Amino acid sequence: MNPTPDxxxxxxxxxxxKWYGRQLGCRDxxxxxxxxxxxxxxxxxxxxxxxxxxxxxxxxxPDAGSVRYRTRDGVLRDLAAMSEAERRFLxxxxxxxxxxxxxxxxxMAVSAGGNVGERLMAVGWRHYGRIRGAAAEWLDRxxxxxxxIDDPPRTYSGGMRQRxxxxxxxxxxxxxxxxxxxxxxxxxxxxARLLDLLRGLVEELAxxxxxxxxxxxxxxxxxxxxxxxxxxxxxxxxxxxxxxxDPHAPYTQLLxxxxxxx
Amino acid sequence: xxxxxxxxxxxxxxxxxxQGGLRLPVVAGVDFSVAAGQCVVLAGPSGxxxxxxxxxxxxxxxxxxxxxxxxxxxxxxxxxxxxxRQILALRRRLMGYVxxxxxxxxxxxxxxxxxxxxxxxxxxxxxxxxxxxELLTRLHIPQRLWDVPPITFSGGEQQRVxxxxxxxxxxxxxxxxxxxxxxxxxxxATVIELxxxxxxxxxxxxxxxxxxxxRDAIADCVVDVTRFxxxx
Numbered sequence: 043m044n045p046t047p048d049x050x051x052x053x054x055x056x057x058x059x060k061w062y063g064r065q066l067g068c069r070d071x072x073x074x075x076x077x078x079x080x081x082x083x084x085x086x087x088x089x090x091x092x093x094x095x096x097x098x099x100x101x102x103x104p105d106a107g108s109v110r111y112r113t114r115d116g117v118l119r120d121l122a123a124m125s126e127a128e129r130r131f132l133x134x135x136x137x138x139x140x141x142x143x144x145x146x147x148x149x150m151a152v153s154a155g156g157n158v159g160e161r162l163m164a165v166g167w168r169h170y171g172r173i174r175g176a177a178a179e180w181l182d183r184x185x186x187x188x189x190x191i192d193d194p195p196r197t198y199s200g201g202m203r204q205r206x207x208x209x210x211x212x213x214x215x216x217x218x219x220x221x222x223x224x225x226x227x228x229x230x231x232x233x234a235r236l237l238d239l240l241r242g243l244v245e246e247l248a249x250x251x252x253x254x255x256x257x258x259x260x261x262x263x264x265x266x267x268x269x270x271x272x273x274x275x276x277x278x279x280x281x282x283x284x285x286x287x288d289p290h291a292p293y294t295q296l297l298x299x300x301x302x303x304x
Numbered sequence: 305x306x307x308x309x310x311x312x313x314x315x316x317x318x319x320x321x322x323q324g325g326l327r328l329p330v331v332a333g334v335d336f337s338v339a340a341g342q343c344v345v346l347a348g349p350s351g352x353x354x355x356x357x358x359x360x361x362x363x364x365x366x367x368x369x370x371x372x373x374x375x376x377x378x379x380x381x382x383x384x385x386x387x388x389r390q391i392l393a394l395r396r397r398l399m400g401y402v403x404x405x406x407x408x409x410x411x412x413x414x415x416x417x418x419x420x421x422x423x424x425x426x427x428x429x430x431x432x433x434x435x436x437x438e439l440l441t442r443l444h445i446p447q448r449l450w451d452v453p454p455i456t457f458s459g460g461e462q463q464r465v466x467x468x469x470x471x472x473x474x475x476x477x478x479x480x481x482x483x484x485x486x487x488x489x490x491x492x493a494t495v496i497e498l499x500x501x502x503x504x505x506x507x508x509x510x511x512x513x514x515x516x517x518x519r520d521a522i523a524d525c526v527v528d529v530t531r532f533x534x535x536x
Contacts (some may be wrong), residue, residue: 076389234410241409263409267388281363281388288365292321299322 138211329536402470
């Protein structure tokens with residue numbers, strides 16, 4: 043019997059390993075991510091989280107192991123076997139990438155509407171009115187006032203920039219979004235608003251996502267599953283609430299017990 | 305008719321690595337089953353492992369051994385050995401859980417907290433909000449609070465929001481952790497009524513209830529967990 047699309051993973055990693063010279067980036071990482079699933083990768087700085095995210099999104103080549111992605115034709119394809127052009131195409135259409143630093147994910151001197159519209163033009167939209175309309179709708183969804191549509195993001199606050207980056211990523215209706223510390227460096231109240239927004243969008247659009255964060259509260263709020271990394275290896279994984287409420291590995295117990303209650 | 309839920313020799317302990325690997329046994333040899341329309345109440349003193357058993361059934365705590373079988377027609381899932389995505393699927397369709405305390409999310413108004421899981425299903429948002437409004441009314445949460453995030457609510461109000469959230473979706477299995485602990489007599493009576501309605505609809509229920517009146521009103525069977533704690 044052929045598996046239904048639901049039973050085939052959207053993204054699959056096997057034995058992913060990366061060295062920076064003699065320094066280990068990450069070692070022997072494997073998992074499968076299914077449609078609509080949100081996976082959080084947690085761990086302290088230097089644990090290999092960002093390396094793993096870059097390997098998964100094809101921005102770094104692994105020294106060993108593979109990443110396979112199920113394209114819209116239903117075929118699981120090895121990222122390493124794709125041409126650079128094909129990977130770029132994926133990035134423009136099927137994938138989103140939300141950087142911790144919004145200046146890396148936005149064009150700071152281009153208007154907000156232009157930042158969102160640019161992604162649509164990259165997938166073939168040509169009608170100016172429709173592009174502007176879609177951009178306006180997305181700015182509204184991420185709670186950016188309509189009268190700021192012509193302002194460039196360098197005039198925006200940190201929280202607004204991050205929301206704009208999210209709009210720019212989601213406007214093309216990607217199936218998979220990578221996020222690197224999406225709430226890092228924001229004030230608590232700004233962070234809460236952004237998290238609430240992300241949570242709603244992820245649920246509503248049934249997005250699959252891989253979120254790197256060192257903040258366990260962010261992981262609990264946004265993710266279904268969690269992988270805990272230490273020194274480049276995954277030391278524990280499972281359902282998010284299970285790993286956080288019943289951690290088994292010594293390091294995970296230390297992480298969970300180190301949170302200061304507000 | 306097979307039971308909806310069946311526990312066979314389920315066991316659980318904690319190993320506290322930060323306390324030099326101290327092993328805390330919780331329960332062992334947990335055996336009981338719940339049929340459709342039946343309410344099993346877990347009894348025993350505080351710390352005997354009642355909440356832990358509920359969390360094991362919901363997949364929130366991992367089992368060290370044994371089986372926790374959830375039946376749906378011909379299909380059976382063993383929570384004790386299931387993959388995360390199988391447990392997520394069970395939670396979406398089969399299992400509901402009312403925890404002891406509401407874990408409120410900032411900025412989400414009470415009505416949407418209650419409509420929660422149901423509202424995500426496409427096109428069902430308005431219906432979910434209507435159902436949520438009805439339950440909040442029955443549980444005496446005044447309408448002026450519906451658009452307020454429940455973080456600022458009193459303990460009793462938060463608990464009622466939590467109950468409404470757990471009772472709104474129709475799930476074949478419902479887990480209730482002290483649903484009446486901080487409620488007044490009137491609201492306690494409402495919760496007893498809601499439980500009776502669920503039973504009539506064929507919901508299998510596992511509940512923890514310290515209050516004897518509540519226990520007498522809802523229990524078809526009482527399972528003393530003290531023996532499971534002793535076995536651990």
